[in-house]
Amino acid sequence: MSKFYYNQEQESYDAIVVGTGISGGWAAKELCENGLKTLVLERGPMVRHREDYPTANMDNWDFPHAGSTTREDIKQQEKQSRTGYTTSAASKHWFVNDLEHPYNETKRFDWMRGYHVGGRSIMWGRQSYRWSDIDFGANKNDGIAVDWPVRYKDIAPWYDKVESFIGVSGENLGLAQLPDGIFEPMMELNCVEQHFREQVADKFNGRVVTAGRTAHITSDKKFEGDGRVRCQFRNRCIRGCPFGGYFSSVSSTLPTAERTGNLTLRPDSIVHEVIYDPDTKLATGVKVIDRETKEAFEFKAKVIFLCASSMASTAILMQSKSDRFENGLGNDSDQLGRNIMDHHLGVGASGKFDGFDDKYYKGRKPSGVYVPRFRNLGGDSNMKDFIRGYGYQGGASRGNWEESVSELSFGKDYKDAMLKPGGWTFGMGGFGEVLPYEDNRMTLDYDKKDKWGLPTVTFDAEFKENEWKMREDMKQQAVEMLEKAGLRDVQPYDNPGALGLGIHEMGTARMGRDPKTSVVNGNNQVHACKNVYVTDGAFMTSASCVNPSLTYMAFTARAANHAVQELKKGNI
Template sequence: MNLNLKAQLNNTFDAIVVGSGISGGWAAKELTQKGLRVLMLERGRDLQHITGYDTALKAPWEFAHRDRTILPKDNPAPDFRVLGYNEQNGHFVFDNRNAPYKEIHPFLWYRPDTLGGKSIMWGRQSYRFSEMDFEANARDGYGTDWPIRYKDLAPWYSYVEPFAGISGNKEGLAQLPDGEFLPPMDLNCVEEHVRGKLKTKMNRVMTIGRTANLSKANPIHTSVGRAPCQYRNQCARGCPYGGYFSSLSATLPAARKTDRLTVRTDSIVSEVLFDEKKGKATGVRVIDSKTNQTTEYYARIIFLNASAMATNFILLNSVSGRFPNGFGNDSGTLGKYIMDHHFQVGANAQADGLGFDDKYYYGRRANGIYIPRYRNIGTDKRTYLRGFGYQGGASRSGWQRLIAEASSVEGNFGAALKERATQPGPWTMGIMGFGECLPYEDNTITLNHNRPDKWGLPTIIFDVKFRENEERMRQDMMNDAAEMLEASGLKNITTYDNHSIPGLAVHETGGVRMGRDPITSMLNAHNQLWAAKNVFVTDGASFASVACQNPSLTFMALTARAANFAVSELKRQNL
């Protein structure tokens, strides 16, 4: 008995954080800095900042397959597909063969398998949600009303932005609130031209992307070892310079400085433990991914930040007499209202005859342009609800353009080929839309107990699809893109719709949504489970709607806000 008590004491912390990605890293930072002893549990392998990014400094010719997308020889099966496999960062990605999932409709689940999660490979675009976004569900009746408004989260956006390091330009738009920005990266000459034309001809704004790349390293960044962005545009490989925000470069170093953080990798959280007498969660059950050994860890508060779909899985798999349908699922909404952005639709064009043939740009800017939402705002009314924004940019093709031509163009060899290779190709510009998906009750994930994973746990069944509203929106996303490029004087415009499936944008959200009452939602205004107040969910699972902006900055703000509330409630002995 004494041995058991000692073991439990060794496995007891003030707080447990499940997941080490963007929101998990922020939870660890905030809770440790406020005095709590925190255990962070990560199902993936350990990854050391700086030394762990094996491909970060490799030249193209050092990759055996020149970084072509490949599949392992022993498994060409389609269920391995996770944005393909590539030599730059494929070693960061989870092997789906170990936990295959079922798709009622096509769904792509992008799962990292390292400490730091998606913060190692994310796109870094960082935009605030607006008042319009937080009001959307209440306004048009889809989903449940967010229990917060922009004014509730604005101070927390302002809190996380300086530490994360968001570079950008202030535009004064209600639908895309300004933030605490580092100096903006520069638009190139063609982008500046298009920005001016869109403003004067169409009264639309095009701005430089708001990205979590340090255009300038302030003391708050250098104090944890970060340096400015080197304009290498190799972010997906991991950045040894700390030029972009990740858990490994920013929040975890800050948390470790407190000496209150314990990190355990290769730790699969299978369920949340619940004490029915106390009406509280007591801890989590963990499976060691290498040994299959099961261990229980205990804490006064638990933050679930495993990523939206994984957090849904943990709660769905946490069943008891009190929660037969999943932990905290009194509302019956757990695993429902799954969302993602739909994209891969837009237009491309050439910037011929605009006087930029003698212009080029310096470096490889790890960023593009952003055109904020303008549809269904004010007097603009469409045949669909919500809206979309655009990302993209202008560039000049280099010598690579000659590869395909070398064998097909007469005289394109020898000295002639070398001479052509010294000249840059034409300027081109492309813009691609990112549209909002409505929260649909029957966009769901459920558990498949008939197909266990490598560790004996159930796997996930995705039943998620885009609907008529999204398809109508895509027509505008494509046609408007062409219209804007044409208005800017660009030529040879081509449109495209390469179709989009949920999960592909890697902005999946929902399933454990916030709301105003426990009858229709899982979480209250402080990201607490209504049914277990010492459990907090602050990753994408908590979203009541997804807006059309990239969601990661909102993960950060919600997490910092919830952590502050949780610690204050602990001090009041309310948890």
């Protein structure tokens, strides 16, 4: 993908997209393919597919300190290092410097950010699951928060479109809580994972084990983008994939948008405000600060898509103040910044498996097993202590040569141990739904500004009783499944961390039917400013227990096509 810069002679476009990640890439693709001259603004530097993946082909010995994290790394990413992986030498360059991009915590919040073209689509976990009507109807059925104004049938065609374009490996299961999709061949389970699958099916009525549904190409089918080919099973995905084996916007949606001739991409462009016209009750454009020069710009457009990531898009809306919107664009409901959600994780169990000593596996599979939700689906699955549910991700592997170090082996015994694989281990961790609580929120601090003179974000959010009760069951059921599958030395764990650790931050500009209780409508339009669309995680009304990125993409594609039709009709 070539490097596009703003043409000084051009100030106006048909559409502006803020952000180049999973949502922004899809908005750009759909708008450009529908003939709209589209300006895509990214606050970070340019990243070109293949050319700008500096660690993609490096081994541990190629890094200083053998790739280990240094004190200086942690100093620069102290908050983000809580994940345990942002400071890795192989991927630390994708995550922002906390000192340059500060935020504030009334309560701990782990905000993982990637400011560059492609955003976190380069580093994401690639787990891709559809929501079901159980999810879309959950708030209404439980009598909490607000009801989603859409149902599965509204989004299903867009799930089809997205899966067909990005490539998702998996298998159809016929489960009401996890709708089937259009899949690439499933990544094969290894022998212990297959054994676990069979044992769970035999000993737990209705529970299912499958391979993780992963946005990887596993066939020879041709996918659009920049020369994408099947996954090479290197499992270095977080570094950027030169093969385009997994979906990212830099290998897929952005090159597709570029080929239309309708894309202008401007990196190093920090959008901080949407400009509102009180006469037309529409937005006219955005205000931008150049990241490097700090020069101010304004760009105009007929329609604006905010895809900067949940908190960043909401921060832009909060800063977009006017006589009409004293508390931020579209904030008539006072819901802007509220209802922060994520998934809670870090709870589960692991154990050792005796057997299959003559078996191993080929390659470095970038995905393991998935156990879909089995709680609160009716009948015996309903729980008294908590609502909603959780799933598990996990996998089996054989110990590596490091086990022999711990045994302090030397000489011939040591050499033999290095060539002999260790025993099998199996671990599984839960991903649980977090409810939308109005007092879990973010605000802006105008007394603490960043280097561009913009207010910093303050988080005040926490897990509550429903999540804590759910975690008890997540741990207990993990232990029970592993033990009944024949594992020994099964050890539970529960390291809750805090919101944000799941890197699935959602809410803050929720979707709903009523402008008095929500920020955007069922088409992702800001209720009171219909030519502004919010299609990243900010619009989410509830969280489900599955990874949300596929849903962001489906809603974004749907919203972009809605915007095109509304422009043609003259409604915006």
